[in-house]
Amino acid sequence: MIKQSAWRVLTAFAFAWLIVAAPQAAAQDPLPSWNDGASKRAIVAFVARVTSAGPDFVPAPQRIATFDNDGTLWVEQPIYTQFEFAFDRVKLLAAAHPEWKDTEPFASIIDGNAERALAGGEEALLQVLAATHAGMTTDSYERIAREWIRTKRDARFKRPYATLVYQPMLELLNYLRANGFKTFIVSGGGVEFLRAYAEEAYGIPPEQVIGSSGRLKYQMRGDVPELLKLPAVDVVNDKDGKVVSIQKIIGRRPIAAFGNSDGDLQMLEWTAAGKGARLALLVHHTDGTREWAYDRGSHVGALDKALDVAIAKKWIVVSMKDDWRTIFPK
Amino acid sequence: MIKQSAWRVLTAFAFAWLIVAAPQAAAQDPLPSWNDGASKRAIVAFVARVTSAGPDFVPAPQRIATFDNDGTLWVEQPIYTQFEFAFDRVKLLAAAHPEWKDTEPFASIIDGNAERALAGGEEALLQVLAATHAGMTTDSYERIAREWIRTKRDARFKRPYATLVYQPMLELLNYLRANGFKTFIVSGGGVEFLRAYAEEAYGIPPEQVIGSSGRLKYQMRGDVPELLKLPAVDVVNDKDGKVVSIQKIIGRRPIAAFGNSDGDLQMLEWTAAGKGARLALLVHHTDGTREWAYDRGSHVGALDKALDVAIAKKWIVVSMKDDWRTIFPK
Numbered sequence: 001m002i003k004q005s006a007w008r009v010l011t012a013f014a015f016a017w018l019i020v021a022a023p024q025a026a027a028q029d030p031l032p033s034w035n036d037g038a039s040k041r042a043i044v045a046f047v048a049r050v051t052s053a054g055p056d057f058v059p060a061p062q063r064i065a066t067f068d069n070d071g072t073l074w075v076e077q078p079i080y081t082q083f084e085f086a087f088d089r090v091k092l093l094a095a096a097h098p099e100w101k102d103t104e105p106f107a108s109i110i111d112g113n114a115e116r117a118l119a120g121g122e123e124a125l126l127q128v129l130a131a132t133h134a135g136m137t138t139d140s141y142e143r144i145a146r147e148w149i150r151t152k153r154d155a156r157f158k159r160p161y162a163t164l165v166y167q168p169m170l171e172l173l174n175y176l177r178a179n180g181f182k183t184f185i186v187s188g189g190g191v192e193f194l195r196a197y198a199e200e201a202y203g204i205p206p207e208q209v210i211g212s213s214g215r216l217k218y219q220m221r222g223d224v225p226e227l228l229k230l231p232a233v234d235v236v237n238d239k240d241g242k243v244v245s246i247q248k249i250i251g252r253r254p255i256a257a258f259g260n261s262d263g264d265l266q267m268l269e270w271t272a273a274g275k276g277a278r279l280a281l282l283v284h285h286t287d288g289t290r291e292w293a294y295d296r297g298s299h300v301g302a303l304d305k306a307l308d309v310a311i312a313k314k315w316i317v318v319s320m321k322d323d324w325r326t327i328f329p330k
Numbered sequence: 331m332i333k334q335s336a337w338r339v340l341t342a343f344a345f346a347w348l349i350v351a352a353p354q355a356a357a358q359d360p361l362p363s364w365n366d367g368a369s370k371r372a373i374v375a376f377v378a379r380v381t382s383a384g385p386d387f388v389p390a391p392q393r394i395a396t397f398d399n400d401g402t403l404w405v406e407q408p409i410y411t412q413f414e415f416a417f418d419r420v421k422l423l424a425a426a427h428p429e430w431k432d433t434e435p436f437a438s439i440i441d442g443n444a445e446r447a448l449a450g451g452e453e454a455l456l457q458v459l460a461a462t463h464a465g466m467t468t469d470s471y472e473r474i475a476r477e478w479i480r481t482k483r484d485a486r487f488k489r490p491y492a493t494l495v496y497q498p499m500l501e502l503l504n505y506l507r508a509n510g511f512k513t514f515i516v517s518g519g520g521v522e523f524l525r526a527y528a529e530e531a532y533g534i535p536p537e538q539v540i541g542s543s544g545r546l547k548y549q550m551r552g553d554v555p556e557l558l559k560l561p562a563v564d565v566v567n568d569k570d571g572k573v574v575s576i577q578k579i580i581g582r583r584p585i586a587a588f589g590n591s592d593g594d595l596q597m598l599e600w601t602a603a604g605k606g607a608r609l610a611l612l613v614h615h616t617d618g619t620r621e622w623a624y625d626r627g628s629h630v631g632a633l634d635k636a637l638d639v640a641i642a643k644k645w646i647v648v649s650m651k652d653d654w655r656t657i658f659p660k
Contacts, residue, residue, distance in 0.1 A: 061529075061535050064537075138577055182537070184537075191578065191581070192581075195581045199391075205391055206580065206581025206582050207394075207512070207514075207537075207538075207579065207580045207581055207582070208537075209581060213578055216574045216577060216578065217570075217574075218570040218573045218574060218596060218600075224603055225573070225596070225599050225600050225603050227573065227574070227577050234578075240547075240548040243548045243555070243557065244546045244547075244548060244557070247468055247546060247557050248521065248543055248546065248564075249537065249579055250536065250537045251521070251522075251525045251536025251537055251539060252536050252537070266548060266555070269555050270548075270555050273554055273555050
């Protein structure tokens with residue numbers, strides 16, 4: 001008797017839960033900052049296809065999603081945030097380097113003329129990165145970068161860089177993870193700079209962050225082992241390099257990839273060329289009022305060939321102006 | 331009334347479950363293939379320390395555990411399994427390479443004389459790896475390696491290589507994962523060879539496998555992108571290289587590391603030098619009857635300096651003969 005009534009009650013509870021839970025789930029939009037339009041519908045349809053029983057079902061361990069960072073997850077204009085960080089470091093270290101006053105690109109950076117500093121091209125940038133990103137341990141670098149990203153404010157939006165992330169993309173990351181995806185960053189930025197905030201800002205742990213990197217040297221300081229950052233580039237994680245890194249580090253092809261510039265074209269191509277349902281998405285910076293408007297010919301994050309390919313191949317092209325209700329977190 | 335009786339029944343169920351479950355949990359040994367001894371006790375005590383509230387608690391995302399592969403998770407004698415695979419490939423490809431009959435180390439391999447082939451040292455090995463691990467796409471290589479590991483039998487134990495894994499280490503991997511650890515392989519072996527069986531054999535997905543690797547080239551074959559394996563070494567993931575890879579790919583220091591040879595010394599040092607509770611463990615091959623007995627002076631997996639350091643620093647040194655009830659899965 002007790003057993004029977006117990007089952008009745010348990011069953012009643014179970015149904016009550018179903019009745020209450022089902023409408024809640026339907027009402028809760030996982031992408032509230034996305035306007036209802038073709039982009040959002042295509043994303044939701046893709047997730048439904050690969051997570052539901054049927055010919056396009058993908059087992060959870062294979063649900064790999066890779067995201068570019070600059071311009072895809074956070075702001076990259078007017079210059080890459082990591083350059084801003086490097087320039088700040090040069091100014092801070094200038095007192096200990098009197099010779100920089102007469103040496104380019106350091107002199108221009110100290111003068112606050114970023115444009116003239118960048119005019120020196122790749123060679124000048126490598127000098128700046130060597131002076132600001134090497135000659136210290138990985139632990140020291142992490143502390144310095146983390147502190148800067150949390151506190152330094154962007155000149156236009158007057159917000160700390162760590163908060164200049166795109167709210168719709170945060171929702172997308174959460175939505176994919178809630179559906180069994182493993183989310184990775186695959187960025188041209190320095191991997192240790194990215195890791196200084198990726199976990200806090202995006203919920204992406206260090207081991208799911210892939211970026212460019214310099215050489216490291218393992219050495220003993222007395223009894224204590226340390227890793228020293230050397231002034232030599234090891235991996236440039238851009239264009240073809242993104243696909244190579246994906247294979248080397250993740251070891252399987254993503255089923256979804258997200259970018260915003262020609263540097264992401266190969267990653268999207270590689271992802272889209274896999275068998276089964278695939279999602280390739282470009283964020284198009286079309287909102288000069290709320291963020292920045294740029295594509296072909298931009299000196300940062302140029303979107304040219306990849307836009308042509310995206311249109312031809314019917315990849316998702318997100319218009320920030322039309323598809324996004326909000327840009328930054330409240 | 332219904333509500334009250336429902337709660338009574340639910341409560342009764344809950345307690346009944348506790349009474350039944352508690353002794354079951356205590357009775358269920360997560361490491362049944364480990365003899366009760368100092369090694370097992372030290373492992374269990376470490377896991378309890380880092381997962382329980384207290385000064386040594388480590389949040390789950392930071393519970394990184396890294397495992398060497400050859401000699402730590404599976405057999406490495408009489409020669410590394412990957413060399414056995416490469417030698418088999420040479421024999422299979424010999425018909426298409428008549429010149430190999432008169433060229434070392436290929437001639438010795440075709441004659442079945444592994445020792446003479448290996449006498450050519452690193453230079454000879456690189457030739458063999460270039461001839462057998464390059465000039466094909468990553469997809470083709472994966473298929474070939476996977477098939478070989480599943481079917482090829484070891485000469486002494488007459489078992490497919492995929493089953494020559496250590497049962498106590500499989501239990502240890504599961505035990506750590508059940509306690510919120512993320513388990514990684516950090517091996518000197520080729521990363522793509524490892525990935526061909528790591529998920530099936532160890533439950534470790536490709537993105538948690540770190541190994542040595544060759545250069546890759548991204549190219550289009552018509553409309554289809556592919557990654558070609560080039561005959562050039564990129565990363566040698568051994569000794570210092572293991573620590574560098576851990577930093578570059580995982581991005582945080584492990585709290586537990588497992589190895590068996592001098593090639594693992596730096597990884598264990600780096601792990602042990604972190605703040606808080608740490609576990610460093612060496613598998614010592616002491617069982618010539620059930621497996622192999624070797625350490626200092628072995629031509630494969632020499633354990634010499636690392637054994638001295640382990641004893642001095644009181645790391646766990648597992649004796650396969652005394653600590654392991656079983657070697658291979660049933």
